[in-house]
Amino acid sequence: MLRGTPFHTRTAPLNQTQSWRRWAGCLAAGSYELSPEREYWAVRNSAALFDISPLYKYLITGPDAARLLNRVVTRDVGRCAVGQVLYTPWCDAAGKVLDDGTLARLDEQTYRLTAADPNLRWLSQNAAGLQVTITDISASTAALALQGPFSREILAQIAPPEVRQLKYFRLIQTTVGGVPAAVSRTGYTGDLGYEIWTEAGHAERLWDALLAAGRPYGLAPAGILALDIARVEAGLLLLEVDYQSARHALIEAQKSSPYELGLGWAVALDKGGFVGRAALQAEQARGPAWQFVGLAVEWDNLERLYAAEGLPPQLPAVTQRTSVPVAALGQQVGYATSLVWSPLLKQFIALAHLESARAQPDSLVMLEVTVQHHRRYTPARVVKLPFFDPERKRQ
Amino acid sequence: MPTPYDALIIGGGHNGLVAAAYLARAGKKVLVLERRPVLGGAAVTEELYPGFKYTVFSYVVSLLRPEIIRDLELARHGLTILPLPSTFTPLPNGDYLAAWDDHDATRREIHRHSPHDAEAYDDYGRQMFRMAMAVKPILSMVPPDPTSLSPNDLFGLLKLGGHAAGLTQADFYNLAKLMTMSAADLLDEWFECAPLKGTKSASGIIGTFLGPRSPGTAYVLLHHYMGEIDGAFRAWGFAKGGTGGISQAIASAARALGVEIRTEAPVAQVIVKNGRAAGVALANGDEIYARYVLSSLDPQRTFLKLVDPAQLPGDFVDAIRRFKIRGSSGKVNLALDALPNFTAQPLPASGDSPLHRGAVSISPSVDYIERAYDQAKYGHFARRPYIDCIFPSVIDPAMAPPGKHVMSCFVQYAPYELEGGWNDAQREAFGDAVVDTLAEYAPNLKQIILHRQVLTPVDIEQTTGLTQGNIFQGDLALHQLFFLRPVAQWAQYRTPLANFWQCGSGTHPGGGIMGASGRLAALELLKAWR
Numbered sequence: 001m002l003r004g005t006p007f008h009t010r011t012a013p014l015n016q017t018q019s020w021r022r023w024a025g026c027l028a029a030g031s032y033e034l035s036p037e038r039e040y041w042a043v044r045n046s047a048a049l050f051d052i053s054p055l056y057k058y059l060i061t062g063p064d065a066a067r068l069l070n071r072v073v074t075r076d077v078g079r080c081a082v083g084q085v086l087y088t089p090w091c092d093a094a095g096k097v098l099d100d101g102t103l104a105r106l107d108e109q110t111y112r113l114t115a116a117d118p119n120l121r122w123l124s125q126n127a128a129g130l131q132v133t134i135t136d137i138s139a140s141t142a143a144l145a146l147q148g149p150f151s152r153e154i155l156a157q158i159a160p161p162e163v164r165q166l167k168y169f170r171l172i173q174t175t176v177g178g179v180p181a182a183v184s185r186t187g188y189t190g191d192l193g194y195e196i197w198t199e200a201g202h203a204e205r206l207w208d209a210l211l212a213a214g215r216p217y218g219l220a221p222a223g224i225l226a227l228d229i230a231r232v233e234a235g236l237l238l239l240e241v242d243y244q245s246a247r248h249a250l251i252e253a254q255k256s257s258p259y260e261l262g263l264g265w266a267v268a269l270d271k272g273g274f275v276g277r278a279a280l281q282a283e284q285a286r287g288p289a290w291q292f293v294g295l296a297v298e299w300d301n302l303e304r305l306y307a308a309e310g311l312p313p314q315l316p317a318v319t320q321r322t323s324v325p326v327a328a329l330g331q332q333v334g335y336a337t338s339l340v341w342s343p344l345l346k347q348f349i350a351l352a353h354l355e356s357a358r359a360q361p362d363s364l365v366m367l368e369v370t371v372q373h374h375r376r377y378t379p380a381r382v383v384k385l386p387f388f389d390p391e392r393k394r395q
Numbered sequence: 396m397p398t399p400y401d402a403l404i405i406g407g408g409h410n411g412l413v414a415a416a417y418l419a420r421a422g423k424k425v426l427v428l429e430r431r432p433v434l435g436g437a438a439v440t441e442e443l444y445p446g447f448k449y450t451v452f453s454y455v456v457s458l459l460r461p462e463i464i465r466d467l468e469l470a471r472h473g474l475t476i477l478p479l480p481s482t483f484t485p486l487p488n489g490d491y492l493a494a495w496d497d498h499d500a501t502r503r504e505i506h507r508h509s510p511h512d513a514e515a516y517d518d519y520g521r522q523m524f525r526m527a528m529a530v531k532p533i534l535s536m537v538p539p540d541p542t543s544l545s546p547n548d549l550f551g552l553l554k555l556g557g558h559a560a561g562l563t564q565a566d567f568y569n570l571a572k573l574m575t576m577s578a579a580d581l582l583d584e585w586f587e588c589a590p591l592k593g594t595k596s597a598s599g600i601i602g603t604f605l606g607p608r609s610p611g612t613a614y615v616l617l618h619h620y621m622g623e624i625d626g627a628f629r630a631w632g633f634a635k636g637g638t639g640g641i642s643q644a645i646a647s648a649a650r651a652l653g654v655e656i657r658t659e660a661p662v663a664q665v666i667v668k669n670g671r672a673a674g675v676a677l678a679n680g681d682e683i684y685a686r687y688v689l690s691s692l693d694p695q696r697t698f699l700k701l702v703d704p705a706q707l708p709g710d711f712v713d714a715i716r717r718f719k720i721r722g723s724s725g726k727v728n729l730a731l732d733a734l735p736n737f738t739a740q741p742l743p744a745s746g747d748s749p750l751h752r753g754a755v756s757i758s759p760s761v762d763y764i765e766r767a768y769d770q771a772k773y774g775h776f777a778r779r780p781y782i783d784c785i786f787p788s789v790i791d792p793a794m795a796p797p798g799k800h801v802m803s804c805f806v807q808y809a810p811y812e813l814e815g816g817w818n819d820a821q822r823e824a825f826g827d828a829v830v831d832t833l834a835e836y837a838p839n840l841k842q843i844i845l846h847r848q849v850l851t852p853v854d855i856e857q858t859t860g861l862t863q864g865n866i867f868q869g870d871l872a873l874h875q876l877f878f879l880r881p882v883a884q885w886a887q888y889r890t891p892l893a894n895f896w897q898c899g900s901g902t903h904p905g906g907g908i909m910g911a912s913g914r915l916a917a918l919e920l921l922k923a924w925r
Contacts, residue, residue: 248521
């Protein structure tokens with residue numbers, strides 16, 4: 001049996017599909033309702049509540065906590081104030097990305113790192129000789145993501161007023177629904193939203209309070225299918241879908257550097273030594289071989305391809321996670337890893353890896369599509385990520 | 396003298412049958428001679444107690460080469476490999492460690508014992524996977540002679556060099572370590588949890604007369620990682636009908652290709668005429684002639700028992716005599732009235748117990764196994780041995796009457812050269828030690844035994860012909876592998892005696908139900924055919 005999260009007693013009765021997906025060895029709802037459509041629209045139109053407890057979570061404490069983290073991640077942890085959160089990748093010695101997650105500074109000597117994969121061993125190996133304690137709090141910490149335009153209003157109903165002032169990528173220790181919790185203004189949807197972290201024992205009270213406060217605002221519990229559409233619109237990477245961890249890769253070609261994943265902004269080469277720095281410095285100097293970009297499929301030609309078969313365009317209503325070739329002038333120049341129809345943007349969009357020379361924004365490439373069992377290519381425009389970036393996210 | 400056969404193969408084990416099938420596939424007229432009434436060598440299933448089928452010697456399969464399955468269409472000839480999904484290690488303190496067929500479930504189980512090891516387990520698995528990928532092509536390759544300047548050998552070396560060049564630096568270093576380290580040292584680099592290290596180290600000692608702390612055992616561990624089923628590395632399976640089912644499928648394929656097979660036809664000697672092998676003389680005095688003679692028996696039996704030593708170079712005979720082929724393991728097969736009930740995870744009321752579908756490994760720690768080895772080193776069988784058990788009747792209900800079961804226990808260490816020698820009393824004492832050990836974890840075992848077959852290394856030797864009862868036809872030690880298997884200069888299936896070839900697992904790449912030796916020998920002979 002897979003493990004339920006601390007919210008399982010609440011999420012299980014709501015799950016009308018009677019099916020669960022796996023997320024880090026935990027049960028995770030794909031969607032609660034039979035169709036994920038309302039859950040997706042809740043993210044963009046009202047508010048959605050995601051159980052994100054399966055994330056791996058580590059507490060790093062001690063006088064050398066910042067030193068350890070600075071050595072592991074590519075962002076400059078020295079510039080992370082108490083109450084601040086950083087999104088960051090981390091790399092192996094060859095500068096290839098192992099994982100990515102958020103790093104929150106809880107107090108002077110305490111940080112919480114989230115990760116898609118287990119990283120206790122990697123952190124411990126890099127902590128040799130440092131005065132630091134690393135605790136795996138994955139199972140003992142429950143976490144929810146409250147995302148969407150009404151998320152602030154909902155939260156303010158059951159939390160002290162200071163939550164209204166919480167800025168983008170900041171965190172406060174507060175109470176939510178009477179439960180002690182850390183609230184960070186972060187998320188995986190590219191929208192206004194919060195993530196709420198508490199002890200597993202408080203999970204059910206927190207869930208009940210949020211659901212009750214959210215009802216008047218159209219809050220919907222939402223599963224990972226809805227999340228998967230929102231995060232593509234937000235141009236956010238997913239490990240083992242959009243890139244492979246260097247730890248899992250069997251061949252070099254399966255590995256990616258932060259520069260190749262559009263995360264060059266998160267590499268602080270000037271902060272001093274860290275794992276992978278020398279390789280990243282060299283790569284930055286010569287320029288990365290790949291770019292991670294958005295593709296927006298041109299409508300007219302797609303429609304023509306389907307019309308030739310007597311069909312209207314068939315579009316992926318949930319994110320398609322199989323790699324699809326991308327070509328230019330008859331040569332393959334890359335591959336798309338996440339493809340979906342964006343109901344909000346009214347566009348067929350994809351996240352793609354392109355050879356750097358072909359990755360100029362606004363240039364056209366050809367995306368492979370299968371039309372009535374036949375392989376076709378259709379033009380798609382290279383778009384700088386994210387596709388969707390509302391002002392309310394930062395305001 | 397007319398030679399009715401193109402090739403004559405001594406021994407109807409899986410390698411002999413594979414070699415025969417490949418030769419017949421190339422249009423040759425082939426005869427296989429098997430000493431016993433049953434085909435398969437050490438891969439046989441026999442009903443020694445009415446209604447209960449024992450997979451008498453070998454009991455699991457993983458290494459059988461996929462190209463053989465394809466080439467000989469073994470699936471069409473009845474080969475069915477059923478999953479063996481888990482390994483369950485009961486512990487003296489009443490707890491257990493299990494590896495299930497699901498990554499998340501296994502991770503959680505190891506995490507229960509050591510969060511560190513749960514992560515190291517994944518990294519270790521990936522590293523071994525890469526190492527197995529690096530070494531695997533060698534399994535399908537005739538070993539080039541590094542001292543030879545023949546175009547074939549140079550080409551082989553080039554291929555090998557090109558292959559090594561494809562490895563990353565880190566992979567190359569790791570491979571060098573795997574080739575030289577002990578299994579225990581290797582596992583100490585990765586893990587802290589004693590039962591995990593104990594159970595993993597067992598793969599490094601199976602079939603060898605070495606302990607987990609002996610250098611070289613890390614390679615044996617890798618050897619066991621190279622098994623693949625349906626493209627998945629290190630998957631182990633149980634052949635429907637026992638390992639005899641594999642032999643039957645290969646024999647059926649061979650017959651369909653025109654191979655003639657004679658059982659109860661023990662070969663007494665290889666007939667040599669004009670310095671060339673010309674045929675064999677059977678124990679009953681019959682003489683059968685063929686253009687080529689192949690032996691699938693182990694190197695010592697082949698060259699020291701079947702051939703007149705005067706026909707072979709003295710230094711070669713000497714090298715074969717020094718070839719390490721030590722017996723270290725025994726086998727206990729049980730017919731049971733019910734399933735053994737393990738204290739660590741009692742049988743549920745439904746009787747449907749996941750642990751019985753897989754292997755149960757008595758390997759609580761490296762120390763435990765090393766201690767068992769210590770006893771064997773000085774001429775005693777281990778009083779508390781390493782035991783690898785499976786329950787064939789749970790996987791394939793046809794192996795026992797409904798509701799009844801058979802249990803296969805591979806036991807190490809039992810030295811061939813026991814102090815005072817093996818006799819009936821010693822055999823029973825050995826069987827008792829195995830049952831006593833198991834009963835410490837499954838107390839009902841003694842009450843449910845209907846029949847017991849105990850096989851000492853001497854029994855294995857007498858029944859199968861394997862010298863000392865060594866299951867690999869020779870230790871898988873670095874000095875006896877690849878272009879050194881069985882001996883330097885004679886690793887390409889030829890022998891110093893013209894027209895006499897070797898095709899058993901005493902040649903590259905070695906033991907396990909792999910079939911690669913038989914296939915490579917046949918292909919090499921076909922290339923040299925005149």
